[in-house]
Amino acid sequence: MTSEEMANKLGAAFPSAIIETNRFREETTLRVQASALRDICLHARDNLGFNYLIDISAVDHFGKEPRYEVVYELYSLKDCVHLRLKTDVSEDDCRISTVSDIWPTADWHEREAYDMMGIRFTDHPDLRRILMWDGYPYHPLRKDFPLEGKPSELPGVAFTEPAPLAGGPFVTVPTDGTTQVREPRARHAGDLVPPETFLAEP
Amino acid sequence: MSTTLSPVAYDAKIEGNVIFTQVDAAINWMRSNSLWPMPMGLACCAIELMAASSSRFDISRFGAEVMRFSPRQADVMIVAGTVTYKMALAVKRIWDQMPEPKWCIAMGACASSGGMYRSYAVLQGIDHLIPVDVYISGCPPRPEALLDGLMRLQKKIMGEHALVDQKKELLESL
Numbered sequence: 001m002t003s004e005e006m007a008n009k010l011g012a013a014f015p016s017a018i019i020e021t022n023r024f025r026e027e028t029t030l031r032v033q034a035s036a037l038r039d040i041c042l043h044a045r046d047n048l049g050f051n052y053l054i055d056i057s058a059v060d061h062f063g064k065e066p067r068y069e070v071v072y073e074l075y076s077l078k079d080c081v082h083l084r085l086k087t088d089v090s091e092d093d094c095r096i097s098t099v100s101d102i103w104p105t106a107d108w109h110e111r112e113a114y115d116m117m118g119i120r121f122t123d124h125p126d127l128r129r130i131l132m133w134d135g136y137p138y139h140p141l142r143k144d145f146p147l148e149g150k151p152s153e154l155p156g157v158a159f160t161e162p163a164p165l166a167g168g169p170f171v172t173v174p175t176d177g178t179t180q181v182r183e184p185r186a187r188h189a190g191d192l193v194p195p196e197t198f199l200a201e202p
Numbered sequence: 203m204s205t206t207l208s209p210v211a212y213d214a215k216i217e218g219n220v221i222f223t224q225v226d227a228a229i230n231w232m233r234s235n236s237l238w239p240m241p242m243g244l245a246c247c248a249i250e251l252m253a254a255s256s257s258r259f260d261i262s263r264f265g266a267e268v269m270r271f272s273p274r275q276a277d278v279m280i281v282a283g284t285v286t287y288k289m290a291l292a293v294k295r296i297w298d299q300m301p302e303p304k305w306c307i308a309m310g311a312c313a314s315s316g317g318m319y320r321s322y323a324v325l326q327g328i329d330h331l332i333p334v335d336v337y338i339s340g341c342p343p344r345p346e347a348l349l350d351g352l353m354r355l356q357k358k359i360m361g362e363h364a365l366v367d368q369k370k371e372l373l374e375s376l
Binding site for chain 1: 291
């Protein structure tokens, strides 16, 4: 069975929950409603043989609403089929239900997404930070978080200080734009006016 | 080598294997030739640190082969690798547990300055927390560079005033 057939089967089972089906370079991506995500995942695992969750990642579409997007990479080891599920998470709510009881591997993936992006996975058994320490006040992979970091202090545990970026080359702009806009080093002179927030120092 | 702190002086007029020296020089000579490292291996530099102690480079030629994984028995902390903020206070704590006199080698770009990690997660040089005696450049430095750094540290130790600086209370009580 191919991923396209799998996607069609899922579409037939959840006609209202699947917003969009996209096929690009032999890869199938389904955009699904967050409310139906768990049902779709359960169905995909139990009836379609997606017994392996490769990864969960989160995307920050800074400046747009819904701001966040959570991406689930599903794989069927039996049929060797890969399927991608995407779902939107709004900035105000910033919550989505966990799939860690469906695929246990999702536990740490969701902890990482929570740590880096601040997306809360409801009913997760142990939603702690996984890379940064408990008590670190920020979510560093958000687009509005400066690359050099922000100062923080947790006595006895850890502290952070902004790194001296000195204007580049490793600077990013908090934007949803292309790489040329986002990373000033890749910009050609005169192409685009740097946004106000271009400088590393906020 | 400093002339005032020459480790030994041999007087040909006195027979019988007698060698004159200063206490400072003798202590420094003993210390610098048995530097027990605390291998603070945090990233890829640790691989080069391990290579330096293997037979090809053989750090034992300089008396520093006794890698002590207990800070209580170590003389020199070799910070080899990227110090993240999450690890930073743990490194500081181990440093604090090392008995005096102690020295620190910042091995590689990351330990010296944060290296290529101009990042929210990485301490920009271990010297923000620990006094560093020798910085070794390289990403990672080759074992020869570490040995060079070790020899420089030995030279530095030979120039220290071990007795005056570190045994003040003892000297005052005399």
